[in-house]
Amino acid sequence: MSQTIPVKKNDYIDVEFVDLTHEGQGVAKIDGFPVFVPGGLPGESAQIKILNVKKNYGYGKLIEIKEKSPYRVEIPKEDMHKYGGCQLHHMSYEGQLQFKQNLVEQTLTRIGKLQDVNIHPIIGMEQPFHYRNKAQVPVGERNGRLITGFYKPRTHEIIDTDESVIHMEAINDAIKIVKEICSELGVTAYNEEAHTGVLRHIMARFGRKTDELMIVLITRTEKLPHREEIVGKIVAALPNVKSIVHNVNPKRTNVILGEKTQVLWGQDVIYDYIGNVKFAISPRSFYQVNPVQTQVLYDKALAYTGLTGEEIVIDAYCGIGTISLFLAQQAKKVYGVEVVSDAINDAKKNADLNGITNVEFTVGEAETVIPNWAKEGIHADVIVVDPPRKGCDAALLKTIIEMKPKRVVYVSCNPATLARDLGILEADDYQTVEVQPVDMFPMTMHVECVSQIVLK
């Protein structure tokens, strides 16, 4: 039976917001029909104007808030440019944490139907601003000068700003200085429509523990004009810089990095630590962007493994081996598996860098490699999984259930797939005991959870 649509374009309606979308838009339900409204917060009532109506949902514009959420914060218009990528900028940090906590609790009990699980209060940051150790900003041109910033949502129009409330100050400063140096020397900005011009993006990465800075200049052209002068001026202006890299991306694409990378000055990597494990970070390496909360998350994961030094551990979806290397110090042996071969190369290099020898890394799909390990007689006492948003493959969950490790530690960036997968494990011999939400990405909609699941 098809549902009648209760609203039409240009209607003015009074609504209550009941939820937020993944993009941070308020969700109002009109006779069950969802309407997405940027700026609306759960618990608020408001008048909205319907802008667009589709078969199953609509879009609206906030006209007037009639009852405000206690968590609403007003960002002065002149400061809005600092909040690029911050879907929750209009919510206090306390409100953000409350929202994420509710999201995790409701999802796990509604979808996963979990009972008897201890969901701890979310661990937020003391300083929820300036936490990101990496930025890659698009470069444009205005009034004959280079500008950098972030794209206006759903466009490629650059909002001109040198400040971001989520980038580390060292990153904001570095990008501003590099942009000004290139601008002074007359380097042109890439023009996406015409596919002309030179400088496409500036990337900066910063090692929080080491203070080492990497600058990557991404150009359309093979040649970087005024290369020597640019390098000299960056080195003089940024004493922490340890690596300056040129990357060439000649393609018409939204992908930021091209295939060709050349070191212009200094090292090809910078270093940083998570706990006492040292990591080499190249322009392409995946490395957690919030180092403070990564440590919190991994400490919790380590505690949930209950390692004594005698266990065989499998780290599925291991990336560059961050969790594997962290756990290897307390385990007999760790096997890591990851589908991206570059990441496995980084993982092996990082093991060598730290003199960690009780780890073995394999390229492949976790759902294929781990069943093969089982056939070869590798039995894990503990399995750690840290899958992408879509969660664990069903074949992997089946193998876990068959292998019967004493503990499973599940690190998840998506409560919905976490709930689904915990439900599958619970339908068998496993019980979820603890779930710890961690706020890795303040000001955004994302929430990370680490869960401890034990064999009954």
Ligand SMILES: C[S@@+](CC[C@H](N)C(=O)[O-])C[C@H]1O[C@@H](n2cnc3c(N)ncnc32)[C@H](O)[C@@H]1O
């Ligand atoms: C959320 S990341 C976790 C990375 C790592 N544990 C860390 O903390 O740095 C998920 C990883 O799973 C990898 N991946 C995706 N599908 C996979 C599969 N079927 N088998 C193995 N790895 C996979 C991705 O390449 C990515 O590195």
